[in-house]
Amino acid sequence: MITSLNELKELADKKKCTDDNSRQELRVCMGSSCMSLGSAELGKSLQDELQSRELNDRYKIKSVGCSGLCANGTLVSHCNGNESTLYEKITTSDAKDLVDSIQNGGLLKDKMCDIAQPFFAKQTKIVLENAGMIDPDEIEDYIAHGGYIALFKALDEMTPKEVIEEVKISALRGRGGGGYPAGIKWESVSKVISEQKYIICNGDEGDPGAFMDRAVMESDPHRVLEGMAIAGYACGANKGYIYVRAEYPLAVEKLSRAIKQATKLGILGENIAHSNFSFSIEIRLGAGAFVCGEATALIASVEGNRGNPRQKPPHLTDYGLWGKPTVLNNVETLANIAPIIKNGGAWYKNIGTQNSSGTKVFALTGHIKNTGLVEVPMGTTLRELIYEIGGGIPDGKRFKAIQSGGPSGGCIPEELLDLHVDYESLKNAGSIMGSGGLIVIDDSSNMVEIARFFMDFCRSESCGKCTPCRVGTTELTLLLDKFIKKEATKSDFELLKEMCEVLKSASLCGLGQTAPNPVLSTIKYFESEYLEGIGDD
Amino acid sequence: MSIATDDRYNTLEKSMKKLGYDKSALIETLHTAQETFGYLGIDTLKFIAKRLRLPYSKVYGVATFYNYFRLKPKGKHNVVVCMGTACYIKGSNKILEKIEQKYGIKVGETTPDSVLSLLSARCFGSCSLAPVVVYDDVPKGKVTIEDSLCDIEEMIK
Numbered sequence: 001m002i003t004s005l006n007e008l009k010e011l012a013d014k015k016k017c018t019d020d021n022s023r024q025e026l027r028v029c030m031g032s033s034c035m036s037l038g039s040a041e042l043g044k045s046l047q048d049e050l051q052s053r054e055l056n057d058r059y060k061i062k063s064v065g066c067s068g069l070c071a072n073g074t075l076v077s078h079c080n081g082n083e084s085t086l087y088e089k090i091t092t093s094d095a096k097d098l099v100d101s102i103q104n105g106g107l108l109k110d111k112m113c114d115i116a117q118p119f120f121a122k123q124t125k126i127v128l129e130n131a132g133m134i135d136p137d138e139i140e141d142y143i144a145h146g147g148y149i150a151l152f153k154a155l156d157e158m159t160p161k162e163v164i165e166e167v168k169i170s171a172l173r174g175r176g177g178g179g180y181p182a183g184i185k186w187e188s189v190s191k192v193i194s195e196q197k198y199i200i201c202n203g204d205e206g207d208p209g210a211f212m213d214r215a216v217m218e219s220d221p222h223r224v225l226e227g228m229a230i231a232g233y234a235c236g237a238n239k240g241y242i243y244v245r246a247e248y249p250l251a252v253e254k255l256s257r258a259i260k261q262a263t264k265l266g267i268l269g270e271n272i273a274h275s276n277f278s279f280s281i282e283i284r285l286g287a288g289a290f291v292c293g294e295a296t297a298l299i300a301s302v303e304g305n306r307g308n309p310r311q312k313p314p315h316l317t318d319y320g321l322w323g324k325p326t327v328l329n330n331v332e333t334l335a336n337i338a339p340i341i342k343n344g345g346a347w348y349k350n351i352g353t354q355n356s357s358g359t360k361v362f363a364l365t366g367h368i369k370n371t372g373l374v375e376v377p378m379g380t381t382l383r384e385l386i387y388e389i390g391g392g393i394p395d396g397k398r399f400k401a402i403q404s405g406g407p408s409g410g411c412i413p414e415e416l417l418d419l420h421v422d423y424e425s426l427k428n429a430g431s432i433m434g435s436g437g438l439i440v441i442d443d444s445s446n447m448v449e450i451a452r453f454f455m456d457f458c459r460s461e462s463c464g465k466c467t468p469c470r471v472g473t474t475e476l477t478l479l480l481d482k483f484i485k486k487e488a489t490k491s492d493f494e495l496l497k498e499m500c501e502v503l504k505s506a507s508l509c510g511l512g513q514t515a516p517n518p519v520l521s522t523i524k525y526f527e528s529e530y531l532e533g534i535g536d537d
Numbered sequence: 538m539s540i541a542t543d544d545r546y547n548t549l550e551k552s553m554k555k556l557g558y559d560k561s562a563l564i565e566t567l568h569t570a571q572e573t574f575g576y577l578g579i580d581t582l583k584f585i586a587k588r589l590r591l592p593y594s595k596v597y598g599v600a601t602f603y604n605y606f607r608l609k610p611k612g613k614h615n616v617v618v619c620m621g622t623a624c625y626i627k628g629s630n631k632i633l634e635k636i637e638q639k640y641g642i643k644v645g646e647t648t649p650d651s652v653l654s655l656l657s658a659r660c661f662g663s664c665s666l667a668p669v670v671v672y673d674d675v676p677k678g679k680v681t682i683e684d685s686l687c688d689i690e691e692m693i694k
Contacts, residue, residue: 033663036676070665208621211662246568246605247661285568287603288659304563305595306602365623365664372665403622437664439622453625457659463602 001266003274005152008143015144023060025079026102029132031066031218032211032250034073038092042074045095053099065219067132069119070372077132078102088113118388119370124351126359127335128375131219136254139261142222148267150341151226154233155275158341163234164190167337169345171357176202176293176330177405177434179356179423182337185327188317189235192325197237199228200321200328202298203244203251206290207406208457210437212361213331215373217244217251220335221258225281227334229268230341232279235327240281241302247288255283290407290461294509295328297463308465309509330435332361352378356422360436366403367442369394383417386440397442401525405434407454407461408514410521411447430521432514447526448533452480454518458511469512472503476519483533490534497523540584545573549581553588560589563599567606576607604659612647612654614693616685617671621660629668632685633657639686652693 002008028034028043047061067075072088076098088111090098101108115121125131134141142148154163168183189197201224205213217224228240244252259281262268270278289307291297297309299321320326336358340348349357356378362385365371369391376385382402386392393399401411410431412419419425423433441450459473479496482488500516507513523530540546552569556562566589570581577600586593600606618624618633633644636655640648647654663669666678670685672692677684 032661033665033678036663036666036669036678070663073665205662206659208625208660209623209664210660211664214662247658285565286605287564287568288605289603290659301564302561304559304561304599306598363664365667366626371623371667406622437622439626441626445626450626453622 002148003266005149005156005273008148008152011140012144012146015140019144020081023056023058024081024102025062026059026098027062027064027077027079027132029065029067029073029075030063031070031215032248033066033070034075035250037073039074042076042090042092042095045092046076046099049095049099053103055099055103059102062135063137064133065131065136066128066215066373068123068128068373069113069370071370072113075113075132084115086113086115087111119372119374119391122380122384122389123375124359124377125375126339126348126351127216127223127332127361128219128373129339130223131215131373134220136219136221137257139222139258139265139267142220146342147222147338148226150338151229151233151267152273154230154341155273155277160190160234160236163230163341166341166345167234170336170340170348171345172333172336172340172348173356173423174330175332175336175360175435177408177432179433182329182333185317185329186231186234188315189237189325189327192318194325196239196322196324197235198321198324198326199231199235199237199240200298200302200326201228201240201242201334202293202328202330203242203248203255204286204292204298205245205248205331205435206293207408207435207437209363209365209403209439210406210435211363212373212436214248214251216331216335216361217248218254221251221254222262223335223338224255224331225258225262225268227329227337228281229272229279230337231327231329231334233277235325237327238278238280240279241284241321242281243284243286243292243298243302245286245288252283252285259283289463290457291463291509291511294511297509298328299326306463308463309511311508332436353420353422355424360421360433362436362438364390364438364440366439367393367395367397367445368440378422379420381418381420382412385421385438386417390440393440393442395442397444399440400443400445401441401447403431403439403441403450403518404437405432405517406437407457408432408510408517409434410517411441411450411525412521413525430524431517446484447522447529448480448483451519451522452477452484455480455515458515462511462515466506466508466512468503468506469508469515472499472507472512473515475499476503476516480519483530486533486535488530488534493530493534496530540580546584548573549584550588553585558589560591563589563591563596564603567596567600571606576610578608578610609647610651612651614652614673615654615656616673616689616692617656617658618685619661619663619667619669619671620657621664621667623664623667624660624669627667628682629670632668632670632680632682635682635686636689640689653689 292307297307301307586596
């Protein structure tokens, strides 16, 4: 049991000491992406190779989370003290050569990955600082990297009010897409008088093409738990739920193990660090419903119901889970809390732009060379993200558009590539920040088809409760089909635009209100492709 | 097989007991039931309704709301094509079409001989490896149409 900050530091020192004095590490990425390339088998082959050469006392295999460059998996990093070499595209057949290379130096040169390249050099890691470094299955490793210090600091030295003040100073905004200031949300809940309050972590990353939260939960689960516990202390809640997609079995496994370990050490549970504060966390599984990303629908799902949204107000801060005041934060938002408490809100406020502080994790996918996970300060331009960090468009094709914000977002064309990414600038461009999926589209794609893809997605995910969304998404899909078949008329084009406006203003929840965004943004920037779909009439 | 002699109901009962027959853990219970039985049959749903003291309509309503739950049994083998955005723009819809054509089934259907079920997923979050196809729970990335058809043949052989 750990009951004080000193004991926590002792444990960290002990772990660091054993690590330093022992073996060099071969860190093998065990994120979902590398796992599907066979990284688990690779880890075993490397272990066998070390065993057969009797090198187990000099090297050890460490399973770590995502290092970001998923396009070039499986990634293995060889760490000797402070020096590290990164190897890319390693398969089980490379196990022998890799061990040769680290033993005798430099044999596997063609598979060495340059860590000075912009993909790594241009990133600023706060949320992902531990990803790819620590073993997510070992709480001691997290503690040795400064984990849970923020929680103990808050309990020992700060009042709940001071914690909230620090989060307010940091100006951290919700990373789930809405961008509502986290500190203000916490403050509202802390002010409500109620015997029972809840903290919910939204890990139902429903946007297709986004996998930031999955990587955080898989690579650094304790960071999420720490953020939730601090939120609980600040708001006066003693119970937390993590709502995770069932499609993320690895994340569920890592989080369950992390909760068990933290409870065993007394970091979660009754009277944490001899204080009056108690906090426990349970996992609730989602079951594949995009609408459950909407706050009230998510609450309905956690309660075991169909994920139907309801009218707001009352807001969750007054009437949330089982009618009690509830803070609902996204995984990435909560993962930012521990560093803010440790380093202070002012430190965080200094990173990023005037209105959007801190960093943002993006999932870069689609027609781009370096697909993977990146974390950059707010205000980085799209051009830097695509051409420097992302390495540009492969196969000699040309950039056409970038889609941000998933089915609720929009497409941004080439002329806006120098846009500094933050909440406001993306909104002004007709898209949204969303949770952080960025899908690059090259000139081989038809934008009307892309718009139809998103509309069809919203159609099948509409919960059916309100008519504008249920009927509107269906009618819009059928209309877009006419454009694709080049059978549309001029009046269809007017109807398309009108119906988008109706959906936006009359739908009950965010799903319907934002469903027209992909259509409206492609009409705004790629109108000619719609006009081509209008036949002779 | 009756409920009394079918061991799978025992597994389900244990899981509900562990959760304290909590009505709010209905979705967790449905997950366990699907893992145990492979799908959610009407009898299973009625059993859950009775044990959790919930109306059957409620249990059925929840089971049909979420994409993850299947109300029909799967075939011996299953192939899931990811239809997330990253996979879509890299041609997963064409892979899906070809499989549909070759085996004469639509998404969500099983071949008449119960050998192959074809499913689609919203997103596995393995977007870096797009397009992704999962064969009997083993994901594969950067799949081409030809690869996919070969892999399926190999799987059902």
